[in-house]
Amino acid sequence: MxxxxxxxxxxxxxxxxxxxxxxxxxxxxxxxxxxxxPTREQLILAALLYAGDGAVLTGAEAVRRQGLRRLPEIPELHVLVEEDRHRRCLPTLVVERTARPPATVERDGTVVATLDRAVLDTARRLTDRDQIRALLADAVQQRRSTPDRLRDELDAGNQRGSALVREVLGEIADGIRSASEGWGRDLHARSGLPPMLWNPRLYFPGGRFLASPDGYLPCVGMAWENDSLEFHPVEEDDTARRRADMIAAGVIVAHHRPRRLRTEPERVIEELRAHYRLAASRPTPDLVVVPA
Known part of the structure; x- marks a missing residue:
């Protein structure tokens, strides 16, 4: 005006x-x-004009502009301003004051916070563990970040809303790569089974690659596959072939659809225990196991 x-x-x-x-x-x-x-671009420009010189777009819009897609629909915009600037938040706009102005990149003509910062600014405002899992895992799966980089950025920044994000980062560091694998981790914790490796790589003794199952119990040679085409976008034939290769190598393979992890958790746990007993009754396959 x-x-x-x-x-x-x-x-x-x-x-x-x-x-x-x-x-x-x-x-x-x-x-x-x-x-x-107004168009989305007009609203973004208007938000930055309202926030003032030096304001930077972050949050879901900045994440989306940098190529990640596994994040919830978040209509409000999120901008960062210097610590001494006073701008009030509005129903469609989050204005966050920061003592750590982010490094920036330009995307579609708009200056945005770099991906690590934008991902964590988004995650800190989420309350759903699965949404946080999906977002952080997407950044790591696409090799756009690493658990260590995200943890360092989280430690250095605003701690509001960081507790759940920190828990999920621990899961990602242990090899969890999707929300469905997070559900599997939760069920495994209740099952009483030995420690499971998440997304390890299995090799034959000569060095030939066998497979990378979602979960693996190296003590008995049992793999667990979640069979999720949403989180593992490969052809169904490839999934069946991977499973057949593991079985041929002596691995006992349990497989479930992600939906069952949520709707039939107790039955899934019993099936996992049954597969474990079967695997324990047979010789452990001679494989080299490399953790994620």
């Missing part, structure tokens, strides 16, 4: 056009000179 006033337009005229719906005022002091619904 100040720019329009500097150009000679009266404040009363601006206010009248906003009241009449001829122009839009998405945020205090920011005018969009049109009556139709």
């Amino acid at each position: 100040a720019a329009l006033v500097d150009l000679g337009m009266r404040r009363e005229t601006i206010a009248r056009r906003v009241r009449a719906g001829v122009w839009l005022r998405p945020f205090p002091g920011v005018i969009i000179m049109q009556s139709g619904a």
Whole structure:
């Protein structure tokens, strides 16, 4: 609005056009000179103008612009401003003051926080463990970050909302790579079975690669596959072939659809125990196991 006033337009005229719906005022002091619904790009520019010089886009929009897709729909925008700047949050805009201005990159003409910072700024505002799992695992699976880098960024930044994120980072560091594998980890913790390796790589003694199951009990040679095409986007034939190769190598393979981990947890646990007893009754396959 100040720019329009500097150009000679009266404040009363601006206010009248906003009241009449001829122009839009998405945020205090920011005018969009049109009556139709603003585009996402217009709202982002308006948010940055409202936040002031040096404001940086972060959160889900910044994550999305850097290529990650496994995150919930978050309509509000999130911007970072310097610690001494006072801008209030609004229903569609989160304004966060920070003593650690982020490193930035430009995406689609907008300056955004680098991926590690944007991912954690998003995760800290989530309360659903599965959504946090999916987001962090996506960054690691795409080799866009590592658990250590994310943990270092989390330690250095705002600690509000960090407790659950820190727990999930521990899971990711242990090899969990999707929400469904997180469900599996939770069930395994209740099963009483020996420690399981998550996403290890199995090799024959000569060095030839065999498979990388979702979970593996090296003490008895038992693999656990979640069979999720959503989180492991490979052809169904490849999944069946991997399972057949492991069975041929002497590995006992338990497999479940992710849906059953949520709807039939007790039955899945009993099936895992049954597979474990079967594996324990047979010779352990001679394989080299490399943890994730």
